[in-house]
Amino acid sequence: MKINNPRIWLWLAAAIVVLNGFFPALWIFMTSIKGEAELTRIPITYWPENPTLQNYVQAFREQPLARYFLNSLVVAGFSTLLCVGVASLAAYALARLHVPRRNLILSLLVGVSMFPVASLMVPLYQIFVELGLRNTYLALILPHAALSLPVATLTLVSFFAGIPRDLESAAMVDGSTRLGALWHVVVPLAAPGVFTAAILAFVNSWDEFLLASTLLPAKAMRTLPVGIQLYQGEYVFPWPLISAALVVALVPVALVIAVFQERVVGGLTQGGVKG
């Protein structure tokens, strides 16, 4: 895949990926600057007739969106740290060490994610009520970390397994301990993998509704998905208002992830491969 490719193909490729990914998000953005009456026009409209920021004003006025954003950030941030930390250790063992009954452990690990969460809600709720953790961040950080643990661990296993052993051995000869080798050699090399695991865990937590609405129902503790659905009424689903809230909830986070991935992870990988 050389640089001297005809530029047009590169542009076409970019256009396909961007269009595929952006269209619904763009639709949401367009809806967020429309009035409700425009949604049932015949024929349908793409550009807003009278663009307005009123929906954003109203979204912030009706619900404490900033507070929800902060709650989501705390929950998603800490559950991602916990999940990726725990998953890195487990994945290293599963990829690099002789683990007895490895397949059984892998099956148990992924098996947990094969139950519909809805059918586990009652006992889960009981645990957190018994421990007095309901309506604390911990009540959501722990299940969210557990929820993403299987996918994060397996992603990391596949990455750790792909890193040449010689690099690691060389580091250990240099006097690093095994764990030292893990952090200094393996993790940077697996940076795209670690970061992907982190994205998966973060977004899983950021979007999760069922657990969040049950374990953190208090107004001051609501996460974004729980807060956003409150713009609804019994019969009405005000798309313009909800779109505005979705834009506020999604765009900054997605943008930060994408830029971070290019600047930081790209750099790490380059450094790792050269070193």
Place this chain on the structure above:
Amino acid sequence: MSERALAIWLLLPAGLLLGFVALYPVVRLIYTSFFQFQLTLGPEGSFIGLANYAAAFEDPRFWNALKNTVLIVLITVPGALLVGLLLALLANLPFRVKWPVRLGLLLPWALPLVFVGLIFQWFFDSQYGVVNDWIMRLGGERQFWLFKPDLAFIAICFTIIWKTSSFVALILLAGLQTIPKELYEAAQVDGASRWQSFWRITLPLLTPAILVAMIFRTITAFQTFDIPYAMTKGGPGNATETLAMYVRVTSIENLNFGYGSALAVLLFLLSMVITVIYLRYIRGADD
């Protein structure tokens, strides 16, 4: 420290976390599945052994939901893998500024499932939807996407593939990034075509990542709930009802926890069988 002891210490945190969150709920779920426990008949349950499971095998709604679920798995898992692979390959091209493409890859995954379902319900609306608007602009006929069984199924599978190919692409893109560029350069020196490089270098080195994506795509496909629930509520009739939807209706709406638990356990067993087959191919120290 022996290797074995180290392995146990490294696995312990994961075991503790999963054990704390999932052990009791899973045990309770399996236990409840052996009970006649339906709150609309009263607050107490009674032990009935495997009767709930026997009832499931005679329940046409269960078989219908099973059929829909398996079809969704068979269509959307390969679909998302193919589209995801294509997107990852495209996104891995040497763009000078990468973040817009990365953002394009990330956005479908970042959009919450429920809202994806609702947005695509709108896209497929026969009157106000973008899809029919384009079809009719191109001279086609108006289609009733959401209430004709086959069309509704297509619309749902399309939406699931759109949403989940992003997840696949994220995992595969990370895999692509770890393939050293030197390998391609060497292959080019040897006179290999681009196509040959793909089959001989990219695909083999990407296999572990593909497997991981496939395992989780399969598991989540068995759990399909939000998208059909938002788009069709399982309709028309029960034409697009999945097992996970039937589990939820049975437990949460109908308060039939015994039967709902048995259905959940059956769903678990089904995805376990498939996944154990995949897991054999995950590489590790023993191979």
Place this chain on the structure above:
Amino acid sequence: MKKLFWLLVAVLVMSTALAQQTRLRVFVGGQQRPDVMRKIFDLYQSRNPGVRVDVEVGGATSDQQQQYLTTVLASRDPSIDVILIDVIRPAQYAAAKWADTLDKYLPSATRQALLQQYLPAYAKANVIGGNLVALPSFADAQFLYYRKDLLEKYGLKPPVTWDEAIKQAQTILAGERNPNLNGIGFMGNISEGTVCSFLLPIWAAGGDVDEGGKLVLTEAQARASLQFWLDLMDKHKVAPPNMAEKAQDTIRQEMQAGRWIFGTLFAYAWNRFQNDADSQVKGKIGVVPLPRFEGGRSASCLGGWQWTISDFSKNKAQAYKLVRFLSSPEVSKILAIDASNLPVFPSLYRDADVLKANPWFADALPVVQAARARPVHPRYPEVADVMRKALNAVLARIKTPDAAAKEVIDGLRAIYR
């Protein structure tokens, strides 16, 4: 030493004061104007200094609240004392023993007198197997909204029977020649509103689903209902061919844009038609009771929300006092004025303050008085699922009314047994 003594006394006094204060936790949905509810609880607190009422605001739809409350109540969690539930839920709450029966606090004579003050249908909806399990908070019902301006233009009076409504719609559609104008809007997607659509023609013809807990619906009645709605699309051409995907609020938005002559919608639509800035139909909408068939009677689908006491509450006696306050005319009036919620007491529909805030309530009274409860059954969600999926499948034209009617009866028989 003296200091220590006084400190001890202070602690003692404070702790007894705290112990005397009862804390009640009330669950209300996010769509129920939590701000107005808070105002009402503050009023109660000011009159009952020993009680503190905390509000827990849940999801914004009946379905989402069911999801949460099922988890909380199936866990036997005592943290919620009083719950605001949808009118379709009391039978389920009673069967699951989630709701405390109110009879133990109410002598039966008082109970009779109390229930007679409310709109008649609530007595049926809230008395389960002879036990009173909930008291009404505010009412809701389906209305026939019509375009006053269009009917006047063609010299028509609001319809009393469905046949008149169909003929009027056809006349106006033929006269207006507006391709975007539609005749009679009704709910046909898979939703609770479609259950009401299924029931309306049955009630309008004088039938019902159950009586005294026994299934009385016949296959012929079910078929007639399904055929009726299908005919509006195919035979009478007063509804477009995609009614199977139309949600209630889509019809409301279309009617607000001036594109329906008639609409069977719940009470919320009125304020949107009248007050929304983008409404094309301000001052052009009237409401009447839903039409009947020749020889039948007018009936509307009852909605509304009920206060019930959790059986797991540790403060039931205090909770009961609160529920009596919440279901009193005083609170009903506050809800009517501040939240535009329909009162549950007929007398309030003639109250000057209420009418000043909501003049149209005068027209609403005959409708809510004729409103009927959907089947009261512990397995109501299954009953509803059978009915709405049948109508939806007929409107989607994947089942004939004959086949769907047979499935409705078979499905209901299995539930009623």
